[in-house]
Amino acid sequence: MEPDGRERSKACASKDEALAVLARVETDKRAGTYVTPSTVTFREYAEAWRARQAHHAPSTAAQVKSRLQNHAYPAFGDVQLARVTRGMVQDLVAQSGLAPSTVKVLYTYVSAVFDSAVEDRVIAVSPCRRIALPRDEAAAVTPLTVEEVAQIADAVPGPLRAMVWLGAGSGLRPGEL
Known part of the structure; x- marks a missing residue:
């Protein structure tokens, strides 16, 4: 049962697996770390996140929109947030073809979207951990x-x-x- 009272079902291969899933969910709910599974995509959440960024100047808002639309959305925009992996984020950073300083800006925006999703309890953890960014050779x-x-x-x-x-x-x- 979800914290809001709705019931949710999950198919399990055995009774032992079902009991383990139930125990894990109950433990997470008691600890306050339970996150309701969500089907929201990266693009959907990122667009909502962009709309909430009141501190961005118009030029920054345009840059955020451009970076997400041109690079992040093609990579994993239609993937559910919870299914975006660290490897997918690393691939975005490694294969973008952008200058190192631009990659860092793009990563900052993508990471901010995932951090916000964690704070909003849409996902449990961010895939933007231990990402190797390109070196900016001065x-x-x-x-x-x-x-x-x-x-x-x-x-x-x-x-x-x-x-x-x-x-x-x-x-x-x-x-x-």
Whole structure:
């Protein structure tokens, strides 16, 4: 029996299996961890989740919609939330063909949908655990030589020369200088 009083049935192969399922459900209900099985798909839940995101600026809301529609929905949009596996999420991340920073943004949105579903007790656990995200390989920084800094300092007006040397030696950004 569901917490709301409705009865739910499940076919089991044996009486022992049925008793084990019943015991597990009763234990989960007492512990407050029982989640009613749901047939809602990832797309259905994600669209409802997007509609509830009042803190998103219009540009962010458009980005969330685009990332979900172009990448997550084709991967598992029509799969029931409870049937999306960690492997499916890992495949999305690994095979998206997007830049690493964009993959991280996409994963953040997908993970937020699943976290919300857990909080709403639509699913028991999120499949977005221990997902290996691609590394964002930053371009190697090659510092200027002393001669190159001297050339730049000589090319700017007198009062700004000290700023060139300070920036080269300290790593401060132009606005900080």
